[in-house]
Amino acid sequence: MTWSKVDRVSSGLISREAPGGRRPRVGPTGVLSPDQYITLPTLITMYVRPVEVHDLDDLIGLFGAAGRWLVGMSNLTAAPDVIEERIALSQRSFQSEVAQPGEEFYWFVLVEEESGEVVGTSGIAAAVGLRDPFYSYKVGTLVHASPKLDVYSRHRTLYLTNDYTGLAELCSLYLSPGFRRHGVGRLLSLHRLLFIAENMERFPPRAIAEMRGVIDESGVAPFWQGLGARFFAMSFVEADRAYGEGNKSFIAELMPRHPIYVDLLPPAAQAAIGEVHERTLPALRMLEEEGFSDQGYVDIFDAGATIEASLAQVRAVRESAVATAVAVATADACDPLLVANRELGGYRCVMSDRADLAQLAEGAVIGLPAAVLERLGVQDGGEVRLVKARQTPPGPE
Numbered sequence: 001m002t003w004s005k006v007d008r009v010s011s012g013l014i015s016r017e018a019p020g021g022r023r024p025r026v027g028p029t030g031v032l033s034p035d036q037y038i039t040l041p042t043l044i045t046m047y048v049r050p051v052e053v054h055d056l057d058d059l060i061g062l063f064g065a066a067g068r069w070l071v072g073m074s075n076l077t078a079a080p081d082v083i084e085e086r087i088a089l090s091q092r093s094f095q096s097e098v099a100q101p102g103e104e105f106y107w108f109v110l111v112e113e114e115s116g117e118v119v120g121t122s123g124i125a126a127a128v129g130l131r132d133p134f135y136s137y138k139v140g141t142l143v144h145a146s147p148k149l150d151v152y153s154r155h156r157t158l159y160l161t162n163d164y165t166g167l168a169e170l171c172s173l174y175l176s177p178g179f180r181r182h183g184v185g186r187l188l189s190l191h192r193l194l195f196i197a198e199n200m201e202r203f204p205p206r207a208i209a210e211m212r213g214v215i216d217e218s219g220v221a222p223f224w225q226g227l228g229a230r231f232f233a234m235s236f237v238e239a240d241r242a243y244g245e246g247n248k249s250f251i252a253e254l255m256p257r258h259p260i261y262v263d264l265l266p267p268a269a270q271a272a273i274g275e276v277h278e279r280t281l282p283a284l285r286m287l288e289e290e291g292f293s294d295q296g297y298v299d300i301f302d303a304g305a306t307i308e309a310s311l312a313q314v315r316a317v318r319e320s321a322v323a324t325a326v327a328v329a330t331a332d333a334c335d336p337l338l339v340a341n342r343e344l345g346g347y348r349c350v351m352s353d354r355a356d357l358a359q360l361a362e363g364a365v366i367g368l369p370a371a372v373l374e375r376l377g378v379q380d381g382g383e384v385r386l387v388k389a390r391q392t393p394p395g396p397e
Contacts (some may be wrong), residue, residue: 045114046184047375048191048349051090051107051121058118059083059109062176071219071237073212075171076121077244093126094345098202101126106195107172108347110188112179113375119179120188123172124196127204129165135251136161136297136306139273142259156262158273160255163297167308168196168207173283183336183351186389189286191349193316194340198385200311207311208297209287212280213304214272223303226269231255240301251300273303280304289390290315320387321362327380328367331356336389339368341376348376351389360388 051059063070063078070076077083086107093104103126110120128134137158145152170192175185196203215221215236224236231254232239243251262270274294276284284307291314292307299306311317316338325339331354340349356367366386378384 046110046112046119046179046187046350048108048110048122048188048347050094050345050347051087051109053087053091055109055118056080056084056087059087059121062118062121063174065176066174068217068219070174071215071240073174073244075123075244076174077241082244090123094347098126101166101168101202101204103127103130104202108188108191108195110175110179110184120175120184121172122170122174122188122192124192124203124207125169125171126202127166128169128208129162133162133251134164135255135300136164137260137300137303138163139262139296139298140259142261156273158260158262158298160257160300161297164208164306164308166204168203168311170207170209170287183389185282186286186336187338187349187351189283190290190316190389191338191340193290193314194320194338194349194385194387195347196311197317197320197387198340198342199344200317203311205311206308207314208306208308209292210299210306211284211304212277213299213302214275215277215302221272221302222266222268223272224301226266227260228301236301243301255300269303274298274305276304315390316387319360320385321360321364322383322385323357323360323362323364323366325366325368325373325376325378325380325382325384327370327373328356329370331367331369337386338389339372339376339384339386341378342383342385343377346377350375360386 060078060080060083063076063083066078070078086105089105090107093106096104098104105123105125107123108121109118110122111117112119138161140157140159142155142157143153144155170189173189175188196207213221213223219235219237221236224239228236228239234242262273284305287307290309292309294305294307297306297308298304322342334353334355334357336351336353337355338349339352341347350372352368352372354369357364366384373380373382376384
């Protein structure tokens with residue numbers, strides 16, 4: 001196996017054999033010391049599956065090592081009791097019979113097969129705000145005019161709303177820094193759309209995704225400093241953690257209910273409205289390519305954009321197809337495909353750049369390497385759901 005040394009997760013790769021075949025974890029800063037190494041992940045050995053009880057320790061370690069990477073991602077926490085509760089909720093959701101979307105939460109993990117290590121997570125909340133209110137700010141416009149005084153002015157405003165109540169949410173996306181390349185992030189994010197396409201009855205017609213907003217290296221969010229901190233006696237990190245651990249009543253109790261004039265906020269807070277953290281830009285671009293768009297709603301803590309889409313019009317949902325899979329000894333190189341089995345609790349998804357497929361269409365026959373079928377748990381001649389990953393030009397994800 002080839003190992004590679006990196007000076008920083010975001011830097012280029014320098015090939016070098018690792019002494020003793022060690023496989024270290026990436027530290028909380030995302031920086032590797034000169035004697036640390038990571039393996040270049042091969043997509044064929046990475047697969048997504050539902051979270052399981054035995055993943056608890058891996059998830060505690062994954063999120064604990066993430067440190068500041070999780071600041072602003074309120075639905076992810078290293079608190080063991082919260083992780084345990086969410087694993088249990090996810091398992092109940094996969095096992096439930098659904099007449100209409102409710103409080104189900106489908107949580108997935110990305111597994112590196114050779115080591116069995118969980119290196120990332122992603123999730124889908126079936127319908128937000130049904131028990132605990134789901135808050136957003138709607139960016140609006142208020143006009144003041146007096147013809148007699150020849151005065152006309154337009155002002156941006158923020159309205160606290162629950163407009164997204166009942167919509168699905170793509171959430172809980174986190175990938176260990178050492179694996180943010182080679183399309184792994186695309187697999188971890190977009191597989192959720194393939195899962196939705198297979199289980200449309202479990203989801204409402206529309207979905208949202210909250211993008212992390214502007215937060216500096218010390219965990220300070222300009223928008224929170226300019227607005228939220230004036231009503232809450234806590235830092236952004238403390239508020240984000242409290243919200244992520246389920247303590248949400250303080251928002252309803254303390255947030256102002258009247259429109260907020262953006263002009264009255266500090267310049268840094270104004271500039272942050274609707275902006276996205278630099279490390280979240282790849283995830284934003286990916287979902288925009290799929291058909292998600294900004295409709296003027298932002299997060300109440302960091303003012304990061306919330307994007308939304310009609311699920312039936314999302315590319316990966318609309319273009320996905322069910323095909324019969326046959327095992328082949330060799331397969332042609334192709335544009336990367338997301339391929340999933342058709343199970344619910346036993347769901348698996350992989351990315352493959354080897355397939356024999358004349359046309360991606362419903363009822364087609366696709367030849368896949370036997371190793372791919374094995375990872376999916378699909379027998380020769382079984383059915384799979386697949387879609388083109390439409391991978392963007394090489395770059396960190």
